[in-house]
Amino acid sequence: MAKRTGLTLLCVALFLVAAHCSERRRGPDDCKPVVVAHRGASGYVPEHTTGAYALAVTMGADYVEPDAVMTKDGHIIARHENELSLSTDVAEREEFANRYRTQNINGVPTSGWFSEDFTLAEIKTLRSIERIPNIRPGNARMDGAYDVPTLQEIIDLVRGLEISENRTIGIYPEIKHSTHFQRIGLGMEQPLVDIFHNNGYIGPDAPVYIQSMEVNNLKELKKITNLRLVQLFGANRNSLPFDQAELGTDLTYGKMATPEGLAEIATYASAVGPDKGYIIPRDENDNLASATSFVADAHRVGLQVHPYTFRSENTYLPREFRSSDADHEIGDMQSELRAFIEAGIDGAFVDQPDLLNRLRNNCWIIIPPV
Numbered sequence: 210m211a212k213r214t215g216l217t218l219l220c221v222a223l224f225l226v227a228a229h230c231s232e233r234r235r236g237p238d239d240c241k242p243v244v245v246a247h248r249g250a251s252g253y254v255p256e257h258t259t260g261a262y263a264l265a266v267t268m269g270a271d272y273v274e275p276d277a278v279m280t281k282d283g284h285i286i287a288r289h290e291n292e293l294s295l296s297t298d299v300a301e302r303e304e305f306a307n308r309y310r311t312q313n314i315n316g317v318p319t320s321g322w323f324s325e326d327f328t329l330a331e332i333k334t335l336r337s338i339e340r341i342p343n344i345r346p347g348n349a350r351m352d353g354a355y356d357v358p359t360l361q362e363i364i365d366l367v368r369g370l371e372i373s374e375n376r377t378i379g380i381y382p383e384i385k386h387s388t389h390f391q392r393i394g395l396g397m398e399q400p401l402v403d404i405f406h407n408n409g410y411i412g413p414d415a416p417v418y419i420q421s422m423e424v425n426n427l428k429e430l431k432k433i434t435n436l437r438l439v440q441l442f443g444a445n446r447n448s449l450p451f452d453q454a455e456l457g458t459d460l461t462y463g464k465m466a467t468p469e470g471l472a473e474i475a476t477y478a479s480a481v482g483p484d485k486g487y488i489i490p491r492d493e494n495d496n497l498a499s500a501t502s503f504v505a506d507a508h509r510v511g512l513q514v515h516p517y518t519f520r521s522e523n524t525y526l527p528r529e530f531r532s533s534d535a536d537h538e539i540g541d542m543q544s545e546l547r548a549f550i551e552a553g554i555d556g557a558f559v560d561q562p563d564l565l566n567r568l569r570n571n572c573w574i575i576i577p578p579v
């Protein structure tokens with residue numbers, strides 16, 4: 210309450226100088242920890258669909274998190290990977306049977322149908338399907354209900370929901386396979402920045418974070434935008450960001466997670482997105498072990514810490530929080546989240562954004578008295 214009075218007084222004072230304060234809409238960095246709806250509310254609706262993003266917002270998420278890949282004609286669409294058969298019905302579409310091929314993606318031979326072989330008009334004929342139907346049978350019942358959204362459509366959706374929710378909603382895109390898309394002439398960095406800038410998202414106060422698993426593209430992005438950047442860390446400490454592997458450096462994610470590595474990241478990024486194991490590893494029984502110094506080391510150099518990915522289904526939980534041996538049944542993700550909040554995280558990527566929002570007293574959600 211004291212805080213609110215303080216804010217009101219500040220607004221009154223500022224009002225005399227500039228009439229802006231009363232217009233300031235509350236926004237995605239006002240409630241802690243920050244709820245990043247991973248691929249939308251992907252625990253409830255097939256990932257990366259307008260349905261998943263909209264549900265996340267009504268569940269109180271601060272940011273929706275689209276992954277970005279490119280079409281043949283240079284449009285940015287939301288998919289977790291450029292191989293489309295994992296999350297769309299492309300494999301069942303006779304007219305696209307001849308687009309099936311095998312290519313190396315980040316050094317791994319991958320077979321399927323690739324976004325870069327399809328125009329946006331063709332992609333718009335596809336329907337989204339659930340990627341893990343065995344774990345999320347409820348989502349699978351919504352197969353076919355949604356198409357594949359473009360980044361612009363997601364921005365438009367968010368802008369509409371901002372009016373109905375009376376708050377600013379953030380967007381937290383991830384550039385997927387940066388080096389791969391650059392090599393085929395579909396580099397995504399500049400077009401992605403252009404879309405945000407053209408929609409009025411400018412500067413570090415805009416409700417945007419741009420993430421990547423690679424390093425040099427983030428350093429290049431720093432030169433062309435003041436939007437906030439996030440360095441992601443692969444789960445395997447001994448692996449290298451793909452651009453670093455191709456350059457022949459020895460910059461593993463493990464090195465990047467040291468105090469020196471984090472200090473370097475702080476020169477270009479505002480936040481880090483580590484696999485949650487960097488913060489609290491699992492012990493030999495697959496329970497949570499003790500927290501590492503990762504959060505403190507990141508905070509010391511001014512980086513926010515947003516680990517991924519929190520998911521309610523037993524298969525993803527530490528053993529101590531599983532409800533049964535059935536992988537798809539729902540366990541106690543909130544206890545896992547509490548341990549990470551205790552460890553000092555600033556936000557988290559969650560598939561069930563409502564569960565993290567409830568831990569912060571349902572920020573944004575007005576619950577009528579009974």
Ligand SMILES: *[C@@H]1O[C@H](CO)[C@@H](O)[C@H](O)[C@H]1NC(C)=O
Binds near residue numbers: 375
């Ligand atoms: C919208 O939010 C602002 C605070 O950001 C508040 O002052 C205003 O009363 C809200 N409007 C409605 C209709 O709730």
